[in-house]
Amino acid sequence: MNPVQVLKIGGNIIDDNQALAAFLEAFSSSGSPRILVHGGGRRASEISRRLGIEPKMVEGRRVTDAASLEVVTMVYGGLINKNIVAFLQSKGTDALGLSGADMNLIPAWKRKSGDVDYGFVGDIDPANINSEKLEWLLDAGITPVFCALTHDGEGSLLNTNADTLAAGIARALAAKRPTELHLCFEKHGVLSDMNDDNSVIPELLQSNFIQMKKDGLVFEGMIPKLENAFAATAAGVQVIIRHALDHSTGTRLRIDE
Amino acid sequence: MNPVQVLKIGGNIIDDNQALAAFLEAFSSSGSPRILVHGGGRRASEISRRLGIEPKMVEGRRVTDAASLEVVTMVYGGLINKNIVAFLQSKGTDALGLSGADMNLIPAWKRKSGDVDYGFVGDIDPANINSEKLEWLLDAGITPVFCALTHDGEGSLLNTNADTLAAGIARALAAKRPTELHLCFEKHGVLSDMNDDNSVIPELLQSNFIQMKKDGLVFEGMIPKLENAFAATAAGVQVIIRHALDHSTGTRLRIDE
Numbered sequence: 001m002n003p004v005q006v007l008k009i010g011g012n013i014i015d016d017n018q019a020l021a022a023f024l025e026a027f028s029s030s031g032s033p034r035i036l037v038h039g040g041g042r043r044a045s046e047i048s049r050r051l052g053i054e055p056k057m058v059e060g061r062r063v064t065d066a067a068s069l070e071v072v073t074m075v076y077g078g079l080i081n082k083n084i085v086a087f088l089q090s091k092g093t094d095a096l097g098l099s100g101a102d103m104n105l106i107p108a109w110k111r112k113s114g115d116v117d118y119g120f121v122g123d124i125d126p127a128n129i130n131s132e133k134l135e136w137l138l139d140a141g142i143t144p145v146f147c148a149l150t151h152d153g154e155g156s157l158l159n160t161n162a163d164t165l166a167a168g169i170a171r172a173l174a175a176k177r178p179t180e181l182h183l184c185f186e187k188h189g190v191l192s193d194m195n196d197d198n199s200v201i202p203e204l205l206q207s208n209f210i211q212m213k214k215d216g217l218v219f220e221g222m223i224p225k226l227e228n229a230f231a232a233t234a235a236g237v238q239v240i241i242r243h244a245l246d247h248s249t250g251t252r253l254r255i256d257e
Numbered sequence: 258m259n260p261v262q263v264l265k266i267g268g269n270i271i272d273d274n275q276a277l278a279a280f281l282e283a284f285s286s287s288g289s290p291r292i293l294v295h296g297g298g299r300r301a302s303e304i305s306r307r308l309g310i311e312p313k314m315v316e317g318r319r320v321t322d323a324a325s326l327e328v329v330t331m332v333y334g335g336l337i338n339k340n341i342v343a344f345l346q347s348k349g350t351d352a353l354g355l356s357g358a359d360m361n362l363i364p365a366w367k368r369k370s371g372d373v374d375y376g377f378v379g380d381i382d383p384a385n386i387n388s389e390k391l392e393w394l395l396d397a398g399i400t401p402v403f404c405a406l407t408h409d410g411e412g413s414l415l416n417t418n419a420d421t422l423a424a425g426i427a428r429a430l431a432a433k434r435p436t437e438l439h440l441c442f443e444k445h446g447v448l449s450d451m452n453d454d455n456s457v458i459p460e461l462l463q464s465n466f467i468q469m470k471k472d473g474l475v476f477e478g479m480i481p482k483l484e485n486a487f488a489a490t491a492a493g494v495q496v497i498i499r500h501a502l503d504h505s506t507g508t509r510l511r512i513d514e
Binding site (some may be wrong): 011019047050051052070073074075076077078081082083085087089091094095096097098099101102103104126136142149151153155156157161 | 304308309328330331332333334335336338339340342343344346347351352353354356358359360361393398399406408410411412413414421
């Protein structure tokens with residue numbers, strides 16, 4: 001069975017029309033079955049401000065009150081998602097834009113408030129992802145394009161981190177077929193020296209990551225990304241952290257033997 | 258083969274949360290294969306104004322410049338569509354939110370500028386609608402929920418009138434199976450007296466409509482709706498124009514023998 005690729009892209013590429021077009025062209029020319037997951041937080045923040053709603057962030061994560069949920073629903077589910085779909089269609093990729101509510105593909109639950117009340121934020125369990133329906137779409141030659149929205153099954157949409165969503169989808173698919181997860185961003189991989197873009201670690205062992213965290217060598221925003229990614233690795237997913245426009249380098253994750 | 262129902266709802270119901278919920282509950286409890294098509298122009302205009310973009314209308318139709326296209330993409334494709342999908346899922350309907358770009362279901366072309374340049378407005382030909390893919394979704398128990406967006410196949414989304422879209426979809430499906438088109442709005446049907454809500458015409462012949470138009474008895478906004486609807490009737494679709502929350506009355510269209 002062909003390996004399936006789950007690619008995740010974030011704000012830095014989504015906000016750069018030329019880079020996004022280059023990424024999507026390469027994505028379209030891939031022969032593998034594939035799924036795209038996109039964020040779009042910067043665009044959401046910009047539109048939120050234009051609507052007079054000041055975005056609230058805690059530790060780099062959006063606090064999603066009812067007004068912010070409307071904004072991310074518009075921006076992720078509408079503006080970014082549908083434009084990516086239209087572009088991919090123009091390149092011959094039979095894209096289908098999705099949220100986790102569509103076909104109930106990704107059920108979630110609203111996060112309980114702890115120290116911080118993140119509002120309408122959805123946590124997911126990969127075991128609940130409707131992987132059969134995803135396989136059905138892939139087998140029909142359809143390329144799912146997910147925005148970072150899920151739902152609670154009771155009528156409310158929820159905002160879910162795009163890295164988490166991509167890792168969850170990859171884990172759900174890995175039970176049935178070889179699965180790769182490409183976490184694409186503006187760097188060429190995980191860096192051993194945050195100040196040196198050429199210090200890409202080609203292979204990162206989980207034990208190394210734990211040590212690097214202890215030593216304060218991992219950039220804060222990278223920690224949840226890598227924790228999700230190692231959970232996917234442990235579930236049999238081949239994880240590559242790489243630049244959106246460059247396949248030639250990147251960091252592969254590995255669980256210690 | 259079961260008849261398929263294509264239901265179209267517009268702004269007056271979409272803007273009223275309670276009415277929308279009542280409509281969607283009834284929609285969910287129907288046993289027939291069905292497709293929902295929604296507009297959302299009023300909501301788009303409201304959000305457009307909040308973004309500092311004054312909506313431009315000519316003869317009741319939106320002039321869709323690039324900024325307005327972004328707004329309708331957000332509002333139709335994101336805000337309204339994904340919330341309807343989440344609500345339907347909560348009622349046990351396996352909804353899938355779609356634009357015409359998704360799976361290339363509804364190819365369109367940008368309208369040539371005539372007296373008025375409507376901008377990014379898409380015209381459609383029912384013959385180009387991917388009815389096989391729609392049938393495939395319906396046969397899998399999926400309920401497609403269309404927003405009024407199409408695409409030009411060259412990467413651009415287009416704004417298409419929701420009545421036109423619904424009539425086009427019904428015409429495309431009618432070639433293969435019995436198809437009903439329910440154009441739902443705030444009145445109980447086509448009125449013989451615009452000022453009397455109880456003057457619903459139970460059956461409207463095309464010849465009557467032509468005469469009523471000549472006599473100035475048809476409300477302006479109703480004319481393109483009825484022209485589209487009669488084109489669907491001529492293609493074998495059973496068309497009912499009715500109140501969104503009341504099945505008991507309504508106007509059925511008929512082509513003269």
